[in-house]
Amino acid sequence: MPADPTALRLALADDIAAGNPALDPAWPDAVAAVPRELFVDNALFRHAGSEWTPVHQTETSDDEWLGMVYTDRTWVTQIDGRDAADVEGPVTGSPTSSATLPSLVVRTAQVADLQPGHRVLEVGTGTGYSTAVLCHRLGAKNVVSIEYDTGLAATAAAHLHAAGYTPTLAAGDGLRGCREHADYDAIIATCSVRYIPPHWFWQLTDGGSITTTICGWMQAAGLIRLVLDDEGTAHGRFTADNITYMLARPHERPPSPLFFKLDGDTTSACLDPELLQRWEARFVAQLAAPSAELMETNSGIILRDVATGSQAWTEPKGTGWTVHQHGPLRLWNQVEDALIQWHGSGAPDLAEFGMTATAESQTVWIGSPQGPHWQLPV
Template sequence: MTTPDSAALRRKLANDLAQGGVLKTSAWRTAVEEVPRELFLQSFFKDAPGPRGHEYTPVSADTDADEWLNLVYQNETWVTQIDGHLTADNPTGTVTGFPTSSSTMPSTVVGMSEALDVEDGMTVLEIGTGTGYSTALLCHRLGEDNVTSVEVDPDVAQRADNALEAAGYSTWTVTGDGLLGHPRRAPYDRTIATCALRRIPYTWVRQTKPGGIILATVGPSAWSYGTGLAKITVKDDGTAEGRIIGRSSFMPARAEAAVPLAGDLTARTFYADTERKTSVSPDTLKGWMPAFLAQLAAPGAQLLRATSDGRETVYLFDAGREAFAALTADGDQWTVRQGGPVAIWDAIENTLTAWHDAGEPDITSVRLAVTPEAHAYWIGGQQITNDQRSYWLGGKNAALRWKHSHSPLNV
């Protein structure tokens, strides 16, 4: 079957991204117009709610070439792998499962590329090759020898490498744990991650040149929202500092992906250490900024909602520390029951209260710093502390600060 020409679709995509304010420079526009996304999306899944939850239908050029190509050039994220092994070129019908790899929507890919502030001749370390489409855009902009891309999944890496070769880019693709970076070709002028992280590894700071930029999505936990795009600059003293420049959403890094909870949630929370009324409704967590702050306060917690006999319960579980919070509604009032070595909801409630007192600033007001010892976030102000993490508060411009220790792994 002859594949339809995608040149017109590529130009339309570039026009749409430019009109949306995402595509800003001529060099990146040329890349979008000349890199064929279909080479990196030979097959993928469409998803829709169904009786079994989200159901995924495979799409490829072999089924309907015109539909496939038009979908490729929509500004959509397409799932390319489910449950760590299932791809759209294998199943014969609709499937269910948990997405583990995807091709991110072009507006996000291009927006991050623009935010990377690259110049000719710069070297880039990309964490998360995925389909290879974003890698190809980097290769087009900077040259294939200046791009190093690390992918943890061997099968995903092989498909991406094949697609990159087909597109004409024999770049440096590496199969391995991207959280370690790739010291062999360091230092890099820029580091960019296409996965979400609990915190930016200090290894990336060490492997990025002073004055270099690191761009990554932080605050994932097990939530599908409430994450921010961090842009930090590496300083001469080996630390890095910057801010959250906007909302962002990516699948979590494989090493940090949470295992979905199963079993009787009520039984898991039967024995509580404390019970009290809460001044903050968990419905607040439906907002992007509150969810972001909550994940900073409780970075290992998973959020689940359940309804029984018309009564909603919101659960927060931190499996790593064997802690939980269960919030139940009684009219407009919520009761929280907590158990384990840390009080998950106390930390979240304190954070959200301080955010409210600060005037509920947007996510772009959050700054962060990465040092060899810790990862800190703040919004101006005076410091107060408790026994879990640090908060910053202060007058009319009240603010917050969190400090998380790094693991000892600093490559």
Template sequence: MTDQGQLHRQLIDRMTNNGSLRTDPWRKAAAAVPRHEFLRGGYFRRVAGPRFHSAWEPVQAGDADWLEGCYADESLVTQIAGTIVPEDIRGPITREPTSSSTLPSLVLRMLEDLQVEDGHTVLEIGTGTGYSTALLCARLDAENVTSIEYDERVASRARAALGHMEAYPTLVTGDGLLGHGAGAPYDRIIATCGVRTVPQAWIEQTRPGGLILATICGWLGSSELARLTVHDDGTASGPLLGGGVSFMLARPHTPPPLGLLPDLDDGKERETAIGADVLSNWTARFVIQLAAPGAQRLTLERDGRSEETLVDVETGSWAAVYSEGGRWLVRQGGPEPLWDAVEDLFGQWRHAGAPALEEFTVTVTPAGQTIHW
């Protein structure tokens, strides 16, 4: 069996070789923080096989493959359904994950992208297991690090793990979308959860010239990392960084329940030049999210065909797109024609040469957030 030290060194080598770990200060921080110390409560592993559609089984500390899993460059689910941790169950569970330990290469890539310098103060949104918090402490010293966690149980376990590592940053339990004004202004803010829009509180709590690193997500499942510079006038702007970064959404930004679906037969039908196949492309889906930000996606089998359906719960608008006789059709209803908006913005994007997400710019002002290429 490979020992912990060797597994840790192999992980650092992998992150160095793939370009996630690029500078000596972060390499030293990564070497100083053993990931397994933040997974002693275990984690969940996806169950494969025909019995389960999407299920997870617990892996406990002391299990034969627990330690190797800790040092795999993979995200590890640590909480299910908002309350359930590995020690709570003995068999598979089919609920949705609500907290995880992000794959180390992404953690280090983001910390490198944060462009910190010695003496900088950092506010971290989403403590999680505490692994990334410990890396920040190793790089900047704990007195320069503040971390907020929404979930009290998750925060408690992170506090214990950090204490075991003798790392004592400022830890706050609360809504990270509100930031932590008591420690402001910060040189850097980094979010380890996804947001639909960058909160104004983060901009207000970052000193002019400071950076905010956050993953901007949508309800159609496409997301990207943005690095925003805060300006003297209280606005912030900056590019998307590319790479297809994905995080669980901050809980206040998760979509509402779909509830009772509208009558999907009661709509106007027409041919469309944009088919449902575009929804399988990450960048195209990001553009579609900008056109229909309140829409959620369903795949429905109706009348012997598959229909990709977008539903906006708040407005009641919907659109169903499907193929018939070698052409794409859309049927839509509600007060706002969703697919019309998709066709318009998607057409503009294509006319511009279908720019990559790295060519998009995010701007946040007190009036709201805009994203354009």
């Protein structure tokens, strides 16, 4: 008997509810109602090694295709602006759009504390799937969604029309919000940002909220909901989730030149660089060196500052580690000092981190605003 999409949606919704008992039942209900197969078109990418291989619906059976669609995972649909449907063989590059795994869509919505009647701006329409989930829960008249990529925006509009949802859609830079339809009770982003864009603050109602993932060029992120107070300052705490979305395109790092190790000053490292394999440690390192990227090698790690060209790289020496630093910034010192502060606070997970933010100044802290803290690169 051929696969039944309705049964697959119900099974996926049940699995998501079972995996997160605290989830408002209205969100799994939305997953059960929205036909995800209408939002992935007829092709997607599988990842293997450094390559992305397109999988076309015409090359699979209906059962296999629907089985992929209703697996709770993210399916990349675009690499460096090239849609999977337009690619015939393996390619390399970075994902620029995807059908986000449904459990993350509803987890983010749950963190945002969205309720019927809330007027919401979604930044990053993507395929339109998350937009449809919001429409089912909140009513299409309360959902505004903006997409940076005009081609994706048009495709998402077609998907939503086919599924019977009629939110307000716009194409443009979502980091500037969507002023023509403001104000919003909540802004929710399906992309990560390096800092909260000023326009988001200006388009919220009094007491409105922003839910997003704060990420950077070391690829560690924290999910947070910030609530605006009467004085225009937003406050919130991160969740413990180790999750991320793709960085908003204007917040992506610029193309990197070929890397060559430069010796510079040589010292001994106080901390084992392998500590940076832990998500929270990388998040702290990213706060301490916000314009640096992190690379891992067989013999250690490399930090390279995109803005100044400064670099630091480690190599094992005896039972410890040697670090080489070159350029105007001492990247390893910045990172190591921050990690020592984090360790001194008990090496907490992300749930112990919080944020205080205005349009002009944004600080991430551990424990309380008086604890160890770092400025985001606003």
